[in-house]
Amino acid sequence: MSVYECSEHMDNFLRELPKCEHHVHLEGTLEPSLLFNLAKRNNITLPDHFPPTIEDCAVRYNNFADLQDFLDHYYIGMSVLIQENDFYDLAMEYFTKAHADGCLHSEVFFDPQGHVERGISIDTVVEGFNRACKKANELFGTTNKLIMCLLRHLPAESGLKTIQDAHKYYESGILHGLGLDSSEKPFPPHLFTECYQAVKDKFPDVGLTAHAGEEGDHSFVSHSLDLLKVSRIDHGVNSQHSDELLARLAANQTMLSLCPLSNVKLQVVKDVRELPIELFFNKNVPFSINSDDPAYFGGYILDNYRAVHTRFGFTGEQWSKIAMNGINGSWCDEARKQELR
Numbered sequence: 001m002s003v004y005e006c007s008e009h010m011d012n013f014l015r016e017l018p019k020c021e022h023h024v025h026l027e028g029t030l031e032p033s034l035l036f037n038l039a040k041r042n043n044i045t046l047p048d049h050f051p052p053t054i055e056d057c058a059v060r061y062n063n064f065a066d067l068q069d070f071l072d073h074y075y076i077g078m079s080v081l082i083q084e085n086d087f088y089d090l091a092m093e094y095f096t097k098a099h100a101d102g103c104l105h106s107e108v109f110f111d112p113q114g115h116v117e118r119g120i121s122i123d124t125v126v127e128g129f130n131r132a133c134k135k136a137n138e139l140f141g142t143t144n145k146l147i148m149c150l151l152r153h154l155p156a157e158s159g160l161k162t163i164q165d166a167h168k169y170y171e172s173g174i175l176h177g178l179g180l181d182s183s184e185k186p187f188p189p190h191l192f193t194e195c196y197q198a199v200k201d202k203f204p205d206v207g208l209t210a211h212a213g214e215e216g217d218h219s220f221v222s223h224s225l226d227l228l229k230v231s232r233i234d235h236g237v238n239s240q241h242s243d244e245l246l247a248r249l250a251a252n253q254t255m256l257s258l259c260p261l262s263n264v265k266l267q268v269v270k271d272v273r274e275l276p277i278e279l280f281f282n283k284n285v286p287f288s289i290n291s292d293d294p295a296y297f298g299g300y301i302l303d304n305y306r307a308v309h310t311r312f313g314f315t316g317e318q319w320s321k322i323a324m325n326g327i328n329g330s331w332c333d334e335a336r337k338q339e340l341r
């Protein structure tokens with residue numbers, strides 16, 4: 001349902017825009033090619049119902065019924081990640097692609113509980129990812145921050161234990177944020193109040209964010225703001241149904257990290273055109289455009305920018321404002337923000 005053309009000139013413009021990514025799960029950047037390579041390298045037998053070839057993955061990835069259907073697949077996919085080098089290779093593939101797309105700064109999620117419950121230590125995960133962050137900075141000059149997410153389908157006690165295990169990484173500044181992901185509707189924000197409070201008490205400078213309003217209604221967004229004290233919202237599309245919430249997001253300049261192609265693949269909307277992107281823009285609600293789980297949803301950051309452009313036809317000036325909001329909403333220091341501008 002493309003309405004506007006993305007001319008070569010516009011494509012170059014979008015690539016050159018100073019883009020920041022705030023919503024990408026490193027485990028969701030696991031391309032089928034790397035997934036099958038790692039399965040072989042680590043002697044992992046995938047379950048019978050997992051697509052057996054790259055081509056079968058492409059078909060399956062085009063047919064997710066909803067968020068849960070995707071997550072069931074995503075947790076099997078990540079089971080091939082075993083050694084520190086696997087986590088390093090995974091993140092390096094993402095950073096290389098993001099750099100090629102003209103992304104200058106990435107704040108990336110990962111799900112330690114999805115690995116620890118398989119017997120992988122959090123150190124293996126964080127050390128591998130952190131090594132890749134440093135290498136990408138060295139090779140490409142891009143800046144990268146790690147955001148640890150808690151899985152909301154697991155109890156808050158497991159979240160608190162994970163926060164304890166990550167203590168030294170928050171203390172040393174290797175981890176920059178706390179997020180909340182996985183199945184949304186059955187696990188509302190209030191269940192995790194204590195987890196967020198624990199991080200806020202010990203590390204007041206750590207950035208707080210949470211997935212909300214992807215499948216859950218707008219109360220998931222306002223409760224994340226009220227109870228978890230987040231300064232950013234991941235997705236937040238359902239904020240569109242509350243004028244009061246929209247006014248609050250605009251007044252506080254709370255950024256939504258939108259993921260247009262993800263919303264189509266997970267059946268939140270039938271087409272990117274149905275997303276309230278114009279509404280957010282016109283109501284002065286800041287947002288960034290992100291890829292979420294690009295290996296599964298068929299597009300990295302630039303593909304998401306293109307998809308939005310072909311549906312909404314923003315002008316260069318409007319795109320520059322969107323990019324500027326992304327820089328302002330980033331968790332890098334003021335000096336880096338100045339460089340990005």
Ligand code: ADE
Pocket residue numbers: 025028067074181182183211214262292293
């Ligand atoms: N984990 C990975 N991708 C996710 C998404 N889109 N929503 C919730 N949890 C996720």
Ligand code: ZN
Pocket residue numbers: 023025181211234292
């Ligand atoms: Zn997400």
